[in-house]
Amino acid sequence: MLGSRNKLRFALSRTNSRVLTKKLKYGNPVVHMNGGQIILVLPCIKSWGATGILLEWEDTFPYSGELANIGSIYIKEGVYTMDEVNRIMQIAEENGLLVIQLVQTFGHMEFVLKHNEFSTLREIQQAPNVICPLKPESQLLIKAMLEQVLDAQPNATHLHIGADEVWHYGVCEDCSVHATGNKHGVVSLYLQHIRDLVLFIHDKRPNIRILMWDDMLREYNLGELVEPVVWNYSPVDCFHIPPAMWSSYQKVFSHIWVGSAFKGANGCAQILVSSSRYVSNQDAWISVADEKPFDITFEGVILTGWSRYDHYATLCELLPVAMPSLASCLRRWVKPKQEQVSEAYNEAVLSERTCYERFQKFIKGDFDIEDKDCSGRPKIYEDAELEEDSSQTQKELALTLEVTQQAVSHHLKSLVMIHKQADIMEVLPQQDWPGYDMACAVHAFVLLRNRCIALIHGDEVAAWLNPWQVENKYVNPIQVQGIAVAAERLLKELVATEENLQSSFQCVIGDRSKNEWIATLHSPLVKQVRRIYENAYHYANSAVRALPECICPNANEL
Ligand SMILES: [Zn+2]
Known part of the structure; x- marks a missing residue:
């Protein structure tokens, strides 16, 4: 594992925190207590370099009382009890991980607004995503949610209020009348809603730091009230953040975070996880952090991992399958490139052949795949991107496993990327990770x-x-x-x-x-x-x- 000296020397120059976010969307408690997996995941990510965990509970949190229907008490199966929530907090603390809870407060509210009892609070009846900020019951509802989540973490130092991707607001009758009569138009609705909630939170917890995704802030100024998390999940080739945005943020905010992705940003129905694609996203952000635009030092990076694109979307890129990507992504932030280069020549690093062998074992799982021809067998294709020796090894694998060489190549890229250039080398984690059997399956x-x-x-x-x-x-x-x-x-x-x-x-x-x-x-x-x-x-x-x-x-x- 990494020495603290390196962490201090290199990590702090980029960010203070590397926080993993788990999007615990409905029906997908990506790591569930019953299997004991959570106990393994937290020390695992800690050992890979994470310094905290951002928990977007959505409906896996055991909301109670008048909110019982929107949370895990209503769903019952596969979600968290309050005892389990407390246990997660405790294990995180024991591992020295900062816990930041995330409560959606404007958009991404499907898990609440889909219920009949809250349907009148929708900004648009056909879209359960966005809550109408002007209805008095809306503020009461969100404040009750915030209260219950904060009660679960008496020593919370940070809270994330989401507030991203509010696609439509200012369109219901009340809101449009309000916007028309206000000199700031629809903007006033957004600003007033967030400001009211922030003041409510600060009233309960004066010293808590409040984070929110930044996409809406690109238009609106919330000054010192919140700390924006600037998110961009693109790989290096199409990564762009306009310098003017940094300039305006630097004037307004004293604390700025960045949001990258280690899974769930490569297509809404993807099953496998391309490590190289997400590592590329980290590299793009690391370049920004190293350049320090307008002398901004970022507070931390939040590595996000979507499991559904919205509450109703299908499952994608599940966490156990994404653990190698997470390890590789965290590794980029923790270790400087020159150290990775020297490691590449270390005997302890897996050789290319060893990686292929491990890959073969990995994808075979418990199956004994016979090596015999059959009707309908797919053709073997050349992969021009690969060098001759790699291509030959993949052909052998494809023949042995009776799959296309493209399939082998795709899987290999999703698990382990071995390039001749050692500075972009990724290897499988040196240990089986929590959910390894599921990833194999x-x-x-x-x-x-x-x-x-x-x-x-x-x-x-x-x-x-x-x-x-x-x-x-x-x-x-x-x-x-x-x-x-x-x-x-x-x-x-x-x-x-x-x-x-x-x-x-x-x-x-x-x-x-x-x-x-x-x-x-x-x-x-x-x-x-x-x-x-x-x-x-x-x-x-x-x-x-x-x-x-x-x-x-x-x-x-x-
Ligand atoms: Zn409205």
């Missing part, structure tokens, strides 16, 4: 899914068992025998994979998210492959037909 599933898709949309089914042929019973039995064999084999593997997913997900994310994930990604595949298998098996054992049924329904079979 997800990777194994994605490989199998690629093979299923290759069969479903491949040439063989399109040429000899397409919907027209099935509908018209015009199928050549000998040609579909291979399809039947391939589909049967995939079905068996899908069954085995489901058992693996069930058991490994269970102890990490609970029934609700497990069932949703499997029903979204695994079950539809089973259905499609089974249909192909049943059709192929049927026609492989049927007599040859002379004409398609649409031409001659009564044609005699020969």
